[in-house]
Amino acid sequence: MGKNRPQMPYTGFRFLNPTLPMKRFLFLLLLSTTAGFAQKKTPPVIDARVIKVDSLLWDLKALSKAPAVEWLSQTGPVRSLLYKSVDYEGKPTQVFAYYSNPDLIRGKPVSKRKFPGVVLIHGGGGKAFKEWVEKWAADGYAAIAMDLAGKGEDGKRLAQSGPDQGEVDKFSKLEKAALRDLWTYQAVSGAILAHSLLLSFPEVDVTRTAVTGISWGGYLTCLVASLDNRFKAAAPVYGCAYYDESDVFKTSILKLSPSGQQKWMRYFDPSVYLPFAKPQFLFVNGNKDRFYNVVPYHKTYSLIPPKQRTMCLIPDMKHGHEAGWEPHEIRYFFESILNDGVPLADVGPVLATDSTLRLSYQSPVTVYTAEFYYSNDTTSVNENRVWSKQKATLDRNARTVTSPVPKEGFQYGFFYLKDHRNVSVSSPFLLKGN
Structure with a gap:
């Protein structure tokens, strides 16, 4: 520097522009220290080779990349954000999400600790649940929960929204629209991108992530955990495959034309993908669930080898979001896989x-x-x-x-x-x- 130019104190930043105004520099410095969860690493890439289906609808290499993010809130114990998802009907989309981790939830400065991560997938009629993120952050996890119905924090549709989670977007739209414009394609893409975003955060250990979802989110968990083999553990709650055998959802399937029924089951039923799943699974359900009944549920978990699955059938378990995230067996299971915790009991064949x-x-x-x-x-x-x-x-x-x-x-x-x-x-x- 010239003799008359005051020397800046060393901060660990390289000055690309020595004339950068001091106020702007201090703002950037503050931003860098408060937003310690900004993207700083490249997520691992999903190994699509193990998913041996005739035609894979999702571009898993593209979904492995961390999406662009717009942070809506960078203060408080839970942060809110929008991230870029796949195009819908030829137009770009964003997904709203909440994020927190053990440092944020306790109001502590960003540390150098590495946390396990968890992706939280809501069910029908659900949203990005802030309290669900709080729960997992308090339990020691970097947690992200997104809205898969095209809505923001205020419950209104986003300016760049994907489909909602209604009957038409899940089923009958298949007869006329591109498969990539159906809710399942969009929701699976949004969930995998949330995982890629989570894996890009410096505080998240890329070798220790899990996914859990409730009802339709359990259905999505079966799909997402089968397609995204970067997860080490998965806990679908209620949700399962063989939708054409459900007491409830087979009605929607049967309303489709014969070719539509075949197409839906070929591309969107988890039974197609579960045989290739790599994570350890905890299957959580009741014995009297309205939507996910005994026979198709039994056929679903039977697609996962016994050594790769743990069963938790809870007598008379109620159906709902709160009831679905309540079982502490999910946390104990994740701890056993991700944090070398004490495992659940291992039950042999009857x-x-x-x-x-x-x-x-x-x-x-x-x-x-x-x-x-x-x-x-x-x-x-x-x-x-x-x-x-x-x-x-x-x-x-x-x-x-x-x-x-x-x-x-x-x-x-x-x-x-x-x-x-x-x-x-x-x-x-x-x-x-x-």
Whole structure:
């Protein structure tokens, strides 16, 4: 510098313009220190080679790139933003989202710590839930939740919005529109881009991310976790595949033309993609869910190898967003995969004789209750099916659970176990003839 030019104190920044006004410099310095979650690294690329379908609708290489971001709020424990998503009907779109992490939620300065990350996918009628992000940030995660209905924080449609989550955009639009203009394509793209954004943040450990979604978000989780093999863990709640067998959604499928039905199932049903999924799965559902009933649900998780899945069938579990993020089994499961936490109990296959049902298990925490739930009701829809239960016998030394076959027999059944953390797991559904 010239002799008469005052020397700036060293700040770690390189001055490309020595005449930069001091006020502007201080503003940029403040921005850099308060927005420590700005994009600073390139996310890993999804390995699309493992997804062996005839024609892959999504451009996974493009979706692996972190999208452009417009931060709406950079203060407070939860930040809000818009990020660029895929084009809809030939026009650019943005998605609204909330983001937080353990530093932000506690009001602490940006640290150099690395956090596991989680993507949160809402269900039908849902939105980007701020409180869901708060929950996971408080639990130690960098968390992002986005609105997949084209709306912003105020509930109004964005200027650059994609489709809403109504019946037409999910189903009947398929008969006339491009597949990329259907809600499922747009929602899956938006969720994968949210993951790519999360992976670009310097505080997120790219080797430790998970996804969970509720209802339609559980359906999306099955798709997203199958397509995006950068995730290490996934917890779909309620949602499953085989939509043409659902008590509810098969009606929408059957309204399509025969070719439309085939097209929807070929491109948008999770059963096409789940066989190629790489994350560890925790399947969470009730036994009486209105939308995701026993038979298609059983077929869905059976697409994932037993060593890659854990079952958590919760008796009489209610259906809803709050009920869907309430089970603490999801957090314990993610901790076991991402943070080397103590795993959930590992339940073996059920061995049946004419009189006895028996399973073995391994658990680092003592199992203290076990029950067998069963039903012979084959005429009611899933939510009205009548179930009974009986206490099962625990042999903690042998680590086995046994139950007599109910005198009246059963058409559907499952074992339900709880350990001393009040963390539950279950066997898969037992279906007569399976």
